[in-house]
Amino acid sequence: MTINIVPLDTQHLDAVWHIEQAAHAFPWAESMVRAEPNKRSLNLALLVDNTLVGYCFGQLVAGEATLLNIAIDPRAQGKGYGKTLLDGFMAQMREQGAEDIWLEVRASNTRAAQLYEALGFNEINRREGYYPAENGREDALIMTYMVM
Template sequence: MTLKIVPLAPHHLDDVWRIEQAAHAFPWAESLIRKEPNRIAVNLALELNGKVAGYCFGQLVAGEATLLNIAVDPACQGKGYGKQLLEGFIDEMASRDAEEIWLEVRASNTRAFQLYEALGFNEINRREGYYPAENGREDALIMTYPLMLSAG
């Protein structure tokens, strides 16, 4: 088994779009997935035996990184790939001298919240009614990871 984290490339996008729809109840629009990345984008793919098993979209502006979207193919979940992908994103941001990483997670997404917390993210705020949900709206938990302190 070969597992690699590589820069997200155009040939990954069909698989990314398929995973996005399968992994999220409220997926991003296909136009956002296929949009040409700008200079602040840091988008990664997790390849398992040469096939896309997961991906993340992020950005880095003036030392502040944001994880915008992360997903693992539902067929590959529960095997630690999300953790490896997130660690790869953290490492990439550290190599680019980011000072901290920010993310938002649905309050109901306890598996993701627990993963972020286990890797050192701290909940610092809550945005009430931020995400669409089956029955109206749901809160977003805002989390941060201080890279400069960990590099210390």
């Protein structure tokens, strides 16, 4: 098995859009997934045997990195691919001079929050009622990682 993390390319976008819909109850709009990245973007694809199984969208502005979206195909979850992709994102942000990395995660997404904590992220705040949810709204946990 060959695992590669590569820059997200237009050839990946159909698979990204499929995974986005399958992995998230409230996916990004397709126009956001297909938007042209800017010079501050770091969008990555995780390929397993040349098949896209995950992706992330991020950016770096003035030393502050933000993980905007990350997903692994539900059929490939539970195999460590999320950690692999997040490690790759963090390493590339470190190489590009990030001083810290920020993200937000649904309070109900305990698997993701536990992964972030295991990699050194700390919860520093909570945005009440930030995300749409099936029964109204749900909180976002704001987490940060200090790059050394």
